[in-house]
Amino acid sequence: MVKKGKQEKTPKPNFTEDELLLRLKKHYPEPWIDLKFETPFQLLVVTILAAQETDKKVNEISPRFFKIFPDPYSIASATLEEIEECIKSINYYRRKAKLLKDCCKVLVEKFNGEVPDNIDDLVKLPGVGRKTASVILVNAFNKPAIVVDTHVKRVSKRLGLTNSDNPEKIERDLANFFSKENWVYISKALVLFGRYICTARKPKCKECHLSDICPYENKNL
Ligand code: SF4
Numbered sequence: 001m002v003k004k005g006k007q008e009k010t011p012k013p014n015f016t017e018d019e020l021l022l023r024l025k026k027h028y029p030e031p032w033i034d035l036k037f038e039t040p041f042q043l044l045v046v047t048i049l050a051a052q053e054t055d056k057k058v059n060e061i062s063p064r065f066f067k068i069f070p071d072p073y074s075i076a077s078a079t080l081e082e083i084e085e086c087i088k089s090i091n092y093y094r095r096k097a098k099l100l101k102d103c104c105k106v107l108v109e110k111f112n113g114e115v116p117d118n119i120d121d122l123v124k125l126p127g128v129g130r131k132t133a134s135v136i137l138v139n140a141f142n143k144p145a146i147v148v149d150t151h152v153k154r155v156s157k158r159l160g161l162t163n164s165d166n167p168e169k170i171e172r173d174l175a176n177f178f179s180k181e182n183w184v185y186i187s188k189a190l191v192l193f194g195r196y197i198c199t200a201r202k203p204k205c206k207e208c209h210l211s212d213i214c215p216y217e218n219k220n221l
Pocket residue numbers: 158159197198199203204205208209210211214215216219220
């Protein structure tokens with residue numbers, strides 16, 4: 001758990017959790033994740049590949065990748081060149097090939113080839129930070145976690161759910177605002193909402209169901 005700093009201010013949104021959820025569910029009654037996967041292992045791999053790359057591009061190469069590398073053992077025992085060959089159309093493929101190999105070695109050696117379902121063990125894996133760990137918990141295990149990616153950061157600030165740029169503080173502010181039972185939903189929905197509606201440039205405020213409660217000064221109305 002992240003410790004609370006002395007200087008931190010707690011944001012006070014002028015709406016309730018229920019008011020926000022009601023509006024967000026109009027956009028995303030059943031939120032999804034754009035990355036395609038079938039198992040926790042596959043989600044771990046595609047999430048590592050998706051850093052600074054589009055989900056679309058990762059989805060294009062992942063079926064072939066998983067035919068060649070169906071489990072952590074096959075990646076751990078492959079050469080770097082074999083892994084690179086399979087992902088060479090992906091940004092930073094050399095670095096990611098090494099991360100995948102290192103990560104799968106740890107999975108094999110310490111976790112019996114199984115992706116752990118808790119954040120403390122997930123963040124021990126090379127290439128897995130708190131954000132990736134939360135993505136895996138929420139989407140592969142349906143376990144409560146708060147995903148703070150670039151979209152969630154932006155949306156949270158615009159809505160006044162946080163006044164910080166620090167991912168750990170943002171995570172704490174969101175965890176304080178939303179009940180734990182809603183963390184899975186909110187983690188999925190805020191990513192989509194930021195990606196497709198409350199976009200970095202020209203947010204779609206005219207079609208946004210949250211515009212009546214959103215305090216953002218530069219709304220695109
Ligand atoms: S009104 Fe605009 S800025 Fe506010 S949440 Fe909606 S899209 Fe984002």
